[in-house]
Amino acid sequence: MSVTLFDNPLWDRAQPRLSVLIPFKGDDPCPLLAALGREAVAVEIIILDDGTGDPALSAAVQAVVADLPLPTRLVTLAANEGRAKGRNRLVSHARAGHFLFLDSDMAPDSAGFLSTWLGLIAQDDPAVAFGGFSLEQVEPRRDQALHRAMAAHSDCLSASERSLSPEKHVFTSNLLVRRDVFAAEGFDEGFAGWGWEDVEWGMRVARRWPIRHIDNTATHLGLDPASVIAAKYEQSAANFARVVAAHPEVVSAYPSYRAARLLRRVPLRGLWRPLIKAFALNDLAPLPSRAFAMRLYRAALYAEAV
Known part of the structure; x- marks a missing residue:
């Protein structure tokens, strides 16, 4: 498969403590990149264009990456390879000891979003942690009312609620994973289309490592x-x-x-x-x-x- 790499000027000399991994296909990740760039912390960002095939969007993302005040690599694929394989590919470019998977349609809910994750790493070095997601920054829309109601009922849960079934509430929308854990248990590339590849990964991981839940949410902007x-x-x-x-x-x-x-x-x-x-x-x-x-x-x- 044809793969193109674009690194911003900060990439080569970075020594990150956290690799933020963001795939996208069609969604515009620029608002998320801009939000992450407001924190001056020891992280790198790796973003995967999973076969979007939109030259205008690709150019816009590359322009944001070039000016981002965090070391960032843009990986562009000529064709889509899917959710599980794409995230495994993102990990292959990561250099830090922990990975933070974020969906491209997320928005951090606090100004210290990355700092909170780095603090948790420094204090506890968790194997896996999920920060949760919210609807705090989503403007209500009639065509999204059903999704909003369903997400509020079953997905936007506190850390204490999620901890009752820790493996069930594992989504790549806001997921921290330690390098050695992912080396042992990557995403199953046999999954195709939408759904369940992250929850299945959580089931496998929960057999060997504890899954931590914290309240460090990001808003899911991409309601359907x-x-x-x-x-x-x-x-x-x-x-x-x-x-x-x-x-x-x-x-x-x-x-x-x-x-x-x-x-x-x-x-x-x-x-x-x-x-x-x-x-x-x-x-x-x-x-x-x-x-x-x-x-x-x-x-x-x-x-x-x-």
């Missing part, structure tokens, strides 16, 4: 319209099956698994499943009912995998 959520769930069914096959003892405790097992017994799924989807996509329906319908639709999709 309901139709995009449904499409992602449709993509994720095969990935869910892969997780079930690898970790049945863990997944069997998840509500999504139990719901899928229950719905598997219900006949004529091909007839009623589209009706549930249609209700979830209906902007005129009550939001709590739509959220329930979307979760039910996901479980109906996953019923084929269990």
